[in-house]
Amino acid sequence: MPRFNTVAEFEDYRAALLAARDPARPCIAVCAGAACDGLDSAAVAQAFEAEIARHNLAGQLDLRVTGCHGFCEKGPNVIAGPEDICYFEVTPADVPEIIRATLAGEVYAAKIYRDPQTGEKAARMSEVPYYKHQMRLLIGDNPRLDPLKIDDALAIGGYAALVKALTTMTPDQVLAEVKQANLRGRGGGGFPAGAKWETTKNAPEKTKYVIANGHEGESAAFMDRAMLTGNPHKVIEGLIIGAYAIGAHQGFIYTRHDVPRLVEHVKTALAQAREYGLLGQNILGTGFDFEIELHFDVGIFVSGESSALMRSIEGNAPEPRPKYIRTSVSGIWDKPSNLNNVETWANVPQIIARGAEWFASIGSDKSKGTKLVSLSGHIVNSGIVEVPMGTTLRTLIFAIGGGVRDGKALKAVHFGGAMGGSLPVDRIDARLDFDEMSALGAPIGAGGLLVMNEDTDMVDIARYLMDFLVKESCGKCVPCREGMFQMLKILTNIAEGRGRKFDLERLAELTEVTSLGSLCALGKTSAAPVKSMLQYFHAEYAARIEAGSQTP
Amino acid sequence: MSEVTLTINDREVTAEAAMSVLEAARQAGIPIPTLCHHDRLEAYGGCRLCIVEVESRGKINHVVSCTYPVEQGLAVRTRTETVDRIRRVLVEELMAHAPDSPELKALAEEYGADRNRFGKEPIFCVMCGLCVRYCAEIKGEHAVGFIENGPRREISFIPERAAEVCWDCQECFTVCPTSYAQAAYLLAKGLAFPDGGRS
Amino acid sequence: MCEQAVNAIIENYRGKPEALIHALTEIQHELNWLPREVLAEVAAALGVPLAQAIQIASFYKVFSLTPKGRHELHVCTGMTCHLRGGDKLLAKVEAVTGLKPGETDAAGRFTLERGSCLGSCSIGPELIVDGKHHGRMTPEQVEAVLDQYS
Numbered sequence: 052m053p054r055f056n057t058v059a060e061f062e063d064y065r066a067a068l069l070a071a072r073d074p075a076r077p078c079i080a081v082c083a084g085a086a087c088d089g090l091d092s093a094a095v096a097q098a099f100e101a102e103i104a105r106h107n108l109a110g111q112l113d114l115r116v117t118g119c120h121g122f123c124e125k126g127p128n129v130i131a132g133p134e135d136i137c138y139f140e141v142t143p144a145d146v147p148e149i150i151r152a153t154l155a156g157e158v159y160a161a162k163i164y165r166d167p168q169t170g171e172k173a174a175r176m177s178e179v180p181y182y183k184h185q186m187r188l189l190i191g192d193n194p195r196l197d198p199l200k201i202d203d204a205l206a207i208g209g210y211a212a213l214v215k216a217l218t219t220m221t222p223d224q225v226l227a228e229v230k231q232a233n234l235r236g237r238g239g240g241g242f243p244a245g246a247k248w249e250t251t252k253n254a255p256e257k258t259k260y261v262i263a264n265g266h267e268g269e270s271a272a273f274m275d276r277a278m279l280t281g282n283p284h285k286v287i288e289g290l291i292i293g294a295y296a297i298g299a300h301q302g303f304i305y306t307r308h309d310v311p312r313l314v315e316h317v318k319t320a321l322a323q324a325r326e327y328g329l330l331g332q333n334i335l336g337t338g339f340d341f342e343i344e345l346h347f348d349v350g351i352f353v354s355g356e357s358s359a360l361m362r363s364i365e366g367n368a369p370e371p372r373p374k375y376i377r378t379s380v381s382g383i384w385d386k387p388s389n390l391n392n393v394e395t396w397a398n399v400p401q402i403i404a405r406g407a408e409w410f411a412s413i414g415s416d417k418s419k420g421t422k423l424v425s426l427s428g429h430i431v432n433s434g435i436v437e438v439p440m441g442t443t444l445r446t447l448i449f450a451i452g453g454g455v456r457d458g459k460a461l462k463a464v465h466f467g468g469a470m471g472g473s474l475p476v477d478r479i480d481a482r483l484d485f486d487e488m489s490a491l492g493a494p495i496g497a498g499g500l501l502v503m504n505e506d507t508d509m510v511d512i513a514r515y516l517m518d519f520l521v522k523e524s525c526g527k528c529v530p531c532r533e534g535m536f537q538m539l540k541i542l543t544n545i546a547e548g549r550g551r552k553f554d555l556e557r558l559a560e561l562t563e564v565t566s567l568g569s570l571c572a573l574g575k576t577s578a579a580p581v582k583s584m585l586q587y588f589h590a591e592y593a594a595r596i597e598a599g600s601q602t603p
Numbered sequence: 604m605s606e607v608t609l610t611i612n613d614r615e616v617t618a619e620a621a622m623s624v625l626e627a628a629r630q631a632g633i634p635i636p637t638l639c640h641h642d643r644l645e646a647y648g649g650c651r652l653c654i655v656e657v658e659s660r661g662k663i664n665h666v667v668s669c670t671y672p673v674e675q676g677l678a679v680r681t682r683t684e685t686v687d688r689i690r691r692v693l694v695e696e697l698m699a700h701a702p703d704s705p706e707l708k709a710l711a712e713e714y715g716a717d718r719n720r721f722g723k724e725p726i727f728c729v730m731c732g733l734c735v736r737y738c739a740e741i742k743g744e745h746a747v748g749f750i751e752n753g754p755r756r757e758i759s760f761i762p763e764r765a766a767e768v769c770w771d772c773q774e775c776f777t778v779c780p781t782s783y784a785q786a787a788y789l790l791a792k793g794l795a796f797p798d799g800g801r802s
Numbered sequence: 803m804c805e806q807a808v809n810a811i812i813e814n815y816r817g818k819p820e821a822l823i824h825a826l827t828e829i830q831h832e833l834n835w836l837p838r839e840v841l842a843e844v845a846a847a848l849g850v851p852l853a854q855a856i857q858i859a860s861f862y863k864v865f866s867l868t869p870k871g872r873h874e875l876h877v878c879t880g881m882t883c884h885l886r887g888g889d890k891l892l893a894k895v896e897a898v899t900g901l902k903p904g905e906t907d908a909a910g911r912f913t914l915e916r917g918s919c920l921g922s923c924s925i926g927p928e929l930i931v932d933g934k935h936h937g938r939m940t941p942e943q944v945e946a947v948l949d950q951y952s
Binding site for chain 2: 368373374375521522523524525526527528529530532533534535536537540557560561563564567568569570
């Protein structure tokens, strides 16, 4: 493997790679995302490999095992290029026909999309309803690369934005671009990334750190994993660019320990970037030094909270710091530490490559760009979608998600995972916008959208979420530890038919004290689901207490 | 040492710039309740009883005074309706565990807390961490620590250490607001000390 | 063999208190649990109080302070699995194995965990055995899946 000592060497290598690749050549991309993997997509990939070998087709057809394509519901997914024909629910038995059709420039009609209502078929990605309402700027590259091969990333423009930043822009210009793009943090708060970078950049301490948070401990949110597993180089590139702007020479990627493929892909990508001279001393001969260390969560959600996460990187119990000083000023080992989530970092390369103006032209007034959303629950088409900010929940649920499963009616949607909120069906014309969703009490959070049908028991949902959160609290401060413990008790009583008249009043007080009094972001937001229940489903709760009936 | 001027309950107060709001208030003789604070230990921010309302550059926030630094022109209010309500609920939550702690009973009186408001789960420890932090910060012994997380969190004497050092010290018993530290020590001694420990 | 590997891990991190979590993670991976004596050795070698090692080992879910079974059963209790019948699946696994979450059977065959969301929500409810996903499970299929593991 080469190590590039200058930008020119690197770009020559990329040019040679592109010259050797024929974009018109047929290519089969087999999805190995979390859901497809669970549906044994490995057997499908093996069948392709065997069939190609048997008929000696390696010269005519490429095979690629990739990260998540997005339409998880209908896995295992296969996309056949160059026409991007989408095949769903593929089994090893379909493989010979898919190869035959692909080589002949035809479509194997048995496994393409078929509308469950109209029976209408769609073959190309641009025609499949699930995909056609999306704008896949981030996740769209997943089918185009093997995450274990850095050359695949280079062939589609990987690290070009890094080269642009390092060779044609000063750190201040990079920062200005990100600020102008109005990129807001995708991890939950929607805080402007540029302003956060600036705080760390301007902090007096010389040593600074950057961190990519890929912990994603939130239930029913699975897009960060899909991004980091399917295209680790995009996140790494974003992190290096950010480090350059901020003046950091050490970065951390913090992610889950329990997804073996994710771990393998990130480790491999880091090693390859190092070999190519994209990490380490004097990156591409530009004089910029930067190294990334990989850290794993050890199985608790609170470490997704920024100061607790940093304590964990230091090797301590993940208790948040009690200080009123931002981690962007005093974080890991008390050094200024800028933390953004995986999706935020993944947005950085395109902002640098295509410019702030382009980025800011996508989305709503105050929420720019696209957002990855995981769709799950009682929805027809679950999976990972990417839409421009400002898209309505109705579009997400019906046009893309195909509506509610089993012919049931929609009752509610829950946004933002365990610390998010539930909205009733009459609010689904709300737009996917940081401020709009927060004002409604269902902050976007990481971006997990859960659909609930008419049979869903809202008391059970709140009880379930609280049961989850109670176990994730670190237990240090009283309002979080005791407040959630008491809320869970009350919700369990209501769910089991032992609710009492003053329970809703007690719940309201507990939510106030927990959100105003808790030490860290986990505690402060842990009462959000209960608050949204009291706001939108008060009548259902009151009726349950009155009737004394149990969760069915 | 530079000084700043702030107001606490509309009274002008001067404090050293490095002080917390709690320290500034106590220096001025203005009481703020605490359970987990100890003058010789690092501020912990666990009990949250010392929560106050602060106003700075037109913004109003609720912060805990033991870890919030003083600043020039800060306006602090130690008793507002919201602050009192938060303290009352915190005391009620803790009384579910230690209903007869003298310190909690006094606070209940002050803030009108109902000891029976929430479902009881008597474990007698309010998790203030004074014993754990005293042992680590003052004594440097680490003979008692926290285990588990969330509502399952508890203090635990480490038999291997405690058997060697606790008998001659026992200082943490005096900082405990509920006498639970002593009980936990005796349990650990009886059940888990190698050879029953020194006595 | 195991002891050697554990010693190598401890040596690798000797004198590095900040590496406590790394060391414990690797040892957990090697032994599948963290015996008390090993915790004491790690604490002494890295230079952290035993109390801190015990706090971390009991705090994070990855670590186990008791031995685990040969096979790890993980029933996803994420939100989508919950909506799609994860509780019934868990009840069936409990009934078949006689275990409650967190327990290991006397023969050391299975450890049962009810676990957080693993991100394959589209194929929930799920039973994951030693990392292998069995998606879209119904309670009726539980016995046949478990029979594959001895």
